[in-house]
Amino acid sequence: MEDKGLIDLSQVIYQNCGLSYIDRLSVLKEKTLKRLLELELKYFEYIEYLKTSPMEWDILIELLTINETYFYREENQLNECCSIVLPLMKKKVSDRPLRIWSAACSSGEEPYTLAMLIQETGQFLPGTVEIIATDINKKVLQKAEKGWYHRGSFAFRRIPPNLLSKYFTEQDNGYQIKPAIKNMVKFQHFNLLNDEKVSIIGQVDVIFCRNVLIYFDQVTTKRVIRNLQQHLTPEGYLFLGHAESITDMAMGFQKVDSDKTFYYRKETDQDETVQCISG
Numbered sequence: 267m268e269d270k271g272l273i274d275l276s277q278v279i280y281q282n283c284g285l286s287y288i289d290r291l292s293v294l295k296e297k298t299l300k301r302l303l304e305l306e307l308k309y310f311e312y313i314e315y316l317k318t319s320p321m322e323w324d325i326l327i328e329l330l331t332i333n334e335t336y337f338y339r340e341e342n343q344l345n346e347c348c349s350i351v352l353p354l355m356k357k358k359v360s361d362r363p364l365r366i367w368s369a370a371c372s373s374g375e376e377p378y379t380l381a382m383l384i385q386e387t388g389q390f391l392p393g394t395v396e397i398i399a400t401d402i403n404k405k406v407l408q409k410a411e412k413g414w415y416h417r418g419s420f421a422f423r424r425i426p427p428n429l430l431s432k433y434f435t436e437q438d439n440g441y442q443i444k445p446a447i448k449n450m451v452k453f454q455h456f457n458l459l460n461d462e463k464v465s466i467i468g469q470v471d472v473i474f475c476r477n478v479l480i481y482f483d484q485v486t487t488k489r490v491i492r493n494l495q496q497h498l499t500p501e502g503y504l505f506l507g508h509a510e511s512i513t514d515m516a517m518g519f520q521k522v523d524s525d526k527t528f529y530y531r532k533e534t535d536q537d538e539t540v541q542c543i544s545g
């Protein structure tokens with residue numbers, strides 16, 4: 267029989283950040299027990315502690331989130347974004363900056379990859395693209411802000427060598443992202459479940475929200491997708507991880523199927539009868 271306090275903690279976590287440990291209490295215990303021993307608190311006391319010490323949430327989030335990421339992840343999607351979506355966006359945003367949101371950016375590899383690829387296309391002048399990159403975990407955001415990655419780290423497992431040499435400088439046994447790329451990305455702390463604060467992001471043309479919905483149940487996924495949908499400009503695009511289809515949820519998106527990947531386009535009134543379009 268599990269500790270009632272542990273069950274209650276799983277519910278508090280679920281409500282706060284959507285991470286679902288309700289069916290994985292032993293994993294939650296494994297991740298948190300050391301912290302509780304440090305604080306000399308029982309689970310029910312820890313829940314009270316979280317109420318009075320908001321900074322403890324940051325520590326808990328660090329213990330709970332999985333931040334695995336790397337540059338140039340899911341190459342087929344990135345190619346599709348560059349060859350199909352960006353040219354469409356170029357036409358769409360002729361008189362204003364293109365806005366892209368990396369909505370669970372972890373330590374920055376995803377938004378920096380997008381910045382490098384946008385530079386590579388040569389379609390957008392400096393200063394005409396804003397990439398907003400957000401995550402719930404403050405520690406990974408600090409790493410992202412630095413833009414320095416250890417040589418031989420997981421981050422570089424898929425990066426094409428020409429992008430590494432062109433957009434990084436070697437520094438202290440690692441690589442520092444160059445200012446031209448760094449300046450294209452603005453990092454911000456943000457919880458995808460915070461419906462009230464979601465307005466601070468504003469309207470965006472393309473959203474990358476990859477490899478985070480897998481940690482949410484269907485109720486939370488729907489809530490997050492609804493929020494993302496509201497942030498997209500008409501005919502904006504949404505990229506999810508390859509294991510994160512929302513096709514069966516009818517959430518106001520049209521699925522775009524291409525040869526090797528899929529993504530979503532915000533539905534318009536004209537799309538009503540169309541189930542699926544090809545890229």
Ligand SMILES: C[S@@+](CC[C@H](N)C(=O)[O-])C[C@H]1O[C@@H](n2cnc3c(N)ncnc32)[C@H](O)[C@@H]1O
Nearest residue numbers: 283331333335370372402403457458476477478
């Ligand atoms: C596996 S990483 C994915 C990183 C990147 N999008 C990629 O595909 O490589 C998942 C990220 O989602 C973040 N995350 C989890 N729950 C979140 C929430 N409620 N709001 C915002 N970010 C969240 C985690 O902190 C983690 O950095």
